[in-house]
Ligand SMILES: Nc1ncnc2c1ncn2[C@@H]1O[C@H](COP(=O)(O)OP(=O)(O)O)[C@@H](O)[C@H]1O
């Protein structure tokens with residue numbers, strides 16, 4: 001658990017972070033969103049003491065982060081930024097093992113951890129561990145950056161617009177990899193992003209910032225369905241709010257078991273945004289649903305999209 005209590009940071013006359021209190025639950029993904037200059041990066045860097053706070057307190061598992069040297073704290077927290085900061089003259093393996101080597105892990109344990117992380121991130125260890133960063137695509141470099149940040153099994157991973165420089169397809173596949181990884185490892189992730197769809201896809205909790213303050217914090221559904229102010233709905237994209245809300249819900253929620261319909265089936269795990277597109281494209285008011293093996297499960301009705309979420 002990370003707890004921020006009335007945290008304050010000022011640069012000259014600029015209140016970069018202005019009285020922020022937050023509790024970040026262990027094993028969750030929190031997305032910090034907000035306009036450029038709203039204080040997201042500063043808040044993230046306060047957590048690993050790359051920036052020192054002027055007021056307030058930050059606790060990690062109940063302990064003040066200022067107890068002890070910042071280097072020790074940073075070894076317990078992975079940090080990933082847009083430009084990966086990989087060392088160009090080091091192999092992928094050496095890059096990933098940076099912190100374990102610093103911590104004095106035996107070579108065999110480092111090598112094992114490197115291969116394990118490469119595999120988790122979808123890079124074949126035999127093929128990639130001996131390469132240099134310039135021999136990788138941007139997306140592969142970013143995967144290595146994430147692997148490096150996770151190498152010493154940090155409980156916390158701080159990410160500052162990690163996928164911002166990648167094309168949409170690569171970005172989506174990295175988001176997927178990150179979500180799976182987080183499920184497997186239970187890492188607490190704090191992710192800064194200006195991409196609202198990324199925040200909705202990955203964030204279990206969203207924190208919207210403006211001028212150093214928290215405007216609203218809550219689940220994606222809370223921010224979309226009960227925005228605290230017009231500013232919140234503006235930021236989330238007023239015109240597409242409905243679609244985004246549907247994007248958070250699954251076909252399974254409105255499934256009518258045993259009911260029949262014609263056409264190619266949807267799967268229960270697809271979003272209601274996909275379902276809406278299918279209703280419109282096929283000009284149908286009912287669509288069949290089947291499992292991954294094609295066994296019929298039932299149908300969904302267009303009218304059910306209008307119901308309040310269960
Ligand atoms: N090292 C710094 N020195 C001076 N001003 C800074 C520094 N870092 C951030 N700021 C200012 O603090 C405010 C918040 O910046 P930042 O946290 O980077 O916002 P965001 O990540 O949301 O774009 C901005 O006005 C920015 O110019």
Ligand SMILES: [Mg+2]
Nearest residue numbers: 040041042192
């Ligand atoms: Mg920033």
